[in-house]
Amino acid sequence: MFRRRGGFRPGRRGFAPAIPPRLQRANQLLANGNYAEAALAFLELARGAEDRFPERAPFLYLQAGRAAILDGQTQMGIAHLRRGLTMLGTQGRFVRMQNAGQHAVEELNARGLSAEAAEIAELINGNIPQRSEHETSPARKPTLPTHCPNCGGSLRPDEVEWLDDLTAECTYCGSPVRGD
Numbered sequence: 816m817f818r819r820r821g822g823f824r825p826g827r828r829g830f831a832p833a834i835p836p837r838l839q840r841a842n843q844l845l846a847n848g849n850y851a852e853a854a855l856a857f858l859e860l861a862r863g864a865e866d867r868f869p870e871r872a873p874f875l876y877l878q879a880g881r882a883a884i885l886d887g888q889t890q891m892g893i894a895h896l897r898r899g900l901t902m903l904g905t906q907g908r909f910v911r912m913q914n915a916g917q918h919a920v921e922e923l924n925a926r927g928l929s930a931e932a933a934e935i936a937e938l939i940n941g942n943i944p945q946r947s948e949h950e951t952s953p954a955r956k957p958t959l960p961t962h963c964p965n966c967g968g969s970l971r972p973d974e975v976e977w978l979d980d981l982t983a984e985c986t987y988c989g990s991p992v993r994g995d
């Protein structure tokens with residue numbers, strides 16, 4: 816699942832993909848509470864990822880949505896969340912859509928945005944197929960670091976792709992991250 820398109824850092828060996836500095840910056844902005852800039856940075860990354868890394872684009876839209884909502888731009892944030900979740904559904908990644916959507920619903924409710932939370936819950940329910948195919952994930956998920964050591968993105972065990980029983984792929988940059 817390692818994609819070799821795009822540039823590698825000079826001197827970097829092995830199969831870890833290059834980490835876009837803009838992704839590190841976006842994660843930093845979010846971590847620092849600079850939500851308005853983080854929302855713009857993630858939106859730009861999400862749009863850029865649609866062609867090159869379509870499997871990462873939905874999560875970048877979700878981060879753009881989170882950041883916009885944390886900045887108080889609720890309507891725009893919901894639009895980004897809807898786009899990210901709809902993309903996951905279109906890609907057939909229903910387990911991830913459900914898990915990521917559930918996290919969004921909880922965060923919206925925690926901020927008192929219950930109408931918006933209901934809207935997202937409805938979107939998820941409307942996109943779940945009658946009989947959902949099970950996506951591969953280990954039976955017992957190991958503990959992952961909370962943030963990707965390469966790009967700084969926040970990792971959630973039920974949203975990442977698992978490469979094997981111990982190794983997950985970072986949702987945002989595609990680096991392999993080992994759990995214990």
Ligand SMILES: [Zn+2]
Binds near residue numbers: 986988
């Ligand atoms: Zn990463």
